[in-house]
Amino acid sequence: MKFSGTLNEFDILDLLNEYHSEMRKLKHKVAFVKTKIQDLEDQYKSIKQRADRARALHYKEELQENELIDLTDDDFEEEGDINPRTLKPVKNDKRKAGFKKKEGKIIIEYAKSTGKPKRKPGRKPQALSLWDSLIVDSIIENGKATISRELFERLKEKAIQGGFYESDDKTKIKLNQCLVKLTSKRNDLVKVDYPGRGHAYALPSWVDKRMNLLPEFGIHSSEGI
Missing domain, CATH: 1.20.5 (Single alpha-helices involved in coiled-coils or other helix-helix interfaces)
Known part of the structure; x- marks a missing residue:
């Protein structure tokens, strides 16, 4: 108007x-x-x-x-391996250790390491588990080789957000199990040295033919301390 x-x-x-x-x-x-x-x-x-x-x-x-859990890994050796029954540090053993539930009891099992896992001819590799995917995604998100301690923190955070976090000890056990599988059995990741104790983990495409980490995916010395 x-x-x-x-x-x-x-x-x-x-x-x-x-x-x-x-x-x-x-x-x-x-x-x-x-x-x-x-x-x-x-x-x-x-x-x-x-x-x-x-x-x-x-x-x-x-x-x-997945009843049988592989506990062999040296990336937490500074804190000691974890006994799944007592959740306390134990001395390292060269054998592969695992545990499974039977009639409500946890039974510790040992088996000699054969180096490479046995796989039936023509058998397709299994898809990544939830924990495997979380570890690989964490390394990709980080954009460079990632040490085990940082992987533990990222994995713990994702588990809490997803509502399936139980404890630090169980998360470390699961992380060790998955890292062994991803590096030794599936080759989805590679283990590389870094300026510090233990190892870091990277994608296979992040290393050269001599398994040396490419510069753009490297870790500075201050990060490994």
């Missing part, structure tokens, strides 16, 4: 009515937008909770299927 010259009382009333009408429309729109935002936030929260429960269920199913 346009007016020219001086406004009289009727012009002012018309303007006030128009502005009040616009205010009511804006208030209605604000209320509508707030309702939509709340609905979307509720939907997001519900979807995220279902996804977290699904990941936790998938993890538990994997643990049930």
Whole structure:
């Protein structure tokens, strides 16, 4: 509504009515937008909770299927290997150790290391497990060779976010198991030296033919201390 010259009382009333009408429309729109935002936030929260429960269920199913756990790895040797029954450090053993549940009891099993794993001819390699994928993804996200301690922190954080974290000791055991499988049995990762104690892990494409880490994927000496 346009007016020219001086406004009289009727012009002012018309303007006030128009502005009040616009205010009511804006208030209605604000209320509508707030309702939509709340609905979307509720939907997001519900979807995220279902996804977290699904990941936790998938993890538990994997643990049930994978009864025998390989504990051989030297990347936590400064802290000592973990006895799965007592969750306390034990002396290193050259044999491969594992444990499985039988009638509610945990039985420690040892087997001589044969170097390369036996694989039936023509058998396709199994897909990466949830923990395997988390480790490989962590190294890719880091963009360079990653030491075991940093992998542990990243794995712990992802497990907490996914709702399947149990304890530091169990996470270390799972990390050791997966690193052995990914480097020795599947060759999805390679173990490389770094300026510090232990090893770092990288993708096979990050090393040259002599298994030396390419400069762009290297670790500075200050990071390995």
